Amino acid sequence: MSEAPDRKPGEGFIELDRVEKVFDVRKRTGFLRRERRQVRAVDGISFRVARGEMVGYIGPNGAGKSTTIKMLTGILTPSGGRLRVAGIDPARERTRLAQRIGVVFGQRTTLWWDLPLIDSYRLMHRMYRIPDARYRENLDRCVELLELADLLDVPVRQLSLGQRMRGDIAAALLHDPDVLYLDEPTIGLDVISKAKVRAFLKDLNAERGTTVLLTTHDLQDIEQLCSRVMVIDHGRLMYDGALAGLHAAGGSERVLVVDLERELPPIEVPPARVVRVEGPRQWLAFPAAESAAPLVARIADRCPLVDLSVREPDIEAVIARMYAQGATGGAERTAS
Numbered sequence: 001m002s003e004a005p006d007r008k009p010g011e012g013f014i015e016l017d018r019v020e021k022v023f024d025v026r027k028r029t030g031f032l033r034r035e036r037r038q039v040r041a042v043d044g045i046s047f048r049v050a051r052g053e054m055v056g057y058i059g060p061n062g063a064g065k066s067t068t069i070k071m072l073t074g075i076l077t078p079s080g081g082r083l084r085v086a087g088i089d090p091a092r093e094r095t096r097l098a099q100r101i102g103v104v105f106g107q108r109t110t111l112w113w114d115l116p117l118i119d120s121y122r123l124m125h126r127m128y129r130i131p132d133a134r135y136r137e138n139l140d141r142c143v144e145l146l147e148l149a150d151l152l153d154v155p156v157r158q159l160s161l162g163q164r165m166r167g168d169i170a171a172a173l174l175h176d177p178d179v180l181y182l183d184e185p186t187i188g189l190d191v192i193s194k195a196k197v198r199a200f201l202k203d204l205n206a207e208r209g210t211t212v213l214l215t216t217h218d219l220q221d222i223e224q225l226c227s228r229v230m231v232i233d234h235g236r237l238m239y240d241g242a243l244a245g246l247h248a249a250g251g252s253e254r255v256l257v258v259d260l261e262r263e264l265p266p267i268e269v270p271p272a273r274v275v276r277v278e279g280p281r282q283w284l285a286f287p288a289a290e291s292a293a294p295l296v297a298r299i300a301d302r303c304p305l306v307d308l309s310v311r312e313p314d315i316e317a318v319i320a321r322m323y324a325q326g327a328t329g330g331a332e333r334t335a336s
């Protein structure tokens with residue numbers, strides 16, 4: 001990163017202090033009647049993210065994730081509280097902040113639909129006034145690591161979802177941002193594309209110290225990329241800590257699916273338990289916070305194993321269980 005840090009070590013690079021966002025919504029309730037209602041999308045959230053951290057920001061639909069990200073980019077102005085990114089107030093200095101942040105919305109593209117990919121990059125080169133040498137260097141690096149060389153002359157509308165996503169990630173990084181907001185970057189991607197995107201983000205964070213805030217419904221994104229996860233629901237921060245702690249708080253389980261050479265009685269490998277058997281295939285539930293490797297080794301030791309896969313719990317289920325157990329007190333950090 002070329003710019004000097006704005007914050008002293010230990011201070012938050014992204015700082016939210018009791019941030020709120022209230023929307024006024026008007027709903028037609030009769031021929032001439034309209035009802036005014038307030039939606040508290042973000043309800044007093046406080047957190048700090050240090051420079052170089054990679055943090056997952058998760059929650060059910062409508063929890064307030066996108067609203068938070070929009071306030072962090074300056075698209076939306078908070079209704080209350082204090083918010084700073086790299087020492088900048090996003091709503092007041094949106095243009096200055098734009099030089100420091102990159103944003104990828106998985107469901108939308110920032111690329112020009114009808115233009116070849118490279119033309120979008122050339123336009124961004126000018127829009128962000130990126131020095132030529134820096135643009136070249138960043139572009140070459142992204143093209144190599146995101147495997148974009150054969151795609152540069154292809155119009156964006158002809159790219160597959162996975163290709164387009166890699167193109168979008170490169171676009172967000174050409175100006176060397178210190179912070180990257182990723183909103184569902186692996187949504188709809190196949191296993192190979194997901195792995196490529198995750199590997200790239202990991203390298204980016206390790207080599208450049210880019211601070212990453214990641215919104216996703218895919219727990220594997222979090223597991224592979226983030227040491228810390230924040231859970232938001234109804235606009236409030238419900239959990240802030242390690243993913244393992246979240247699993248433990250919700251008592252959530254993963255499922256190991258094993259294909260055996262032949263039909264066998266249910267395998268006994270506590271604490272895992274067989275939850276389903278269909279011919280030579282068995283499903284074993286085990287605590288999500290534990291590694292699958294020792295379990296697989298124990299099964300392979302005593303059964304003729306042909307194939308296996310691990311199914312992750314979905315985020316909604318983990319959060320629902322966390323509520324059911326009233327376990328938010330298990331958070332490693334204090335949630336507001």
Ligand SMILES: Nc1ncnc2c1ncn2[C@@H]1O[C@H](COP(=O)(O)OP(=O)(O)OP(=O)(O)O)[C@@H](O)[C@H]1O
Nearest residue numbers: 023025039041059060061062063064065066067068
């Ligand atoms: N511009 C708006 N006007 C009125 N209400 C809004 C607006 N934007 C969001 N909301 C409401 O604020 C709440 C939070 O929405 P938000 O999009 O932040 O949730 P989310 O966590 O990103 O959900 P998802 O996972 O579905 O994208 C929802 O109730 C939503 O309907």
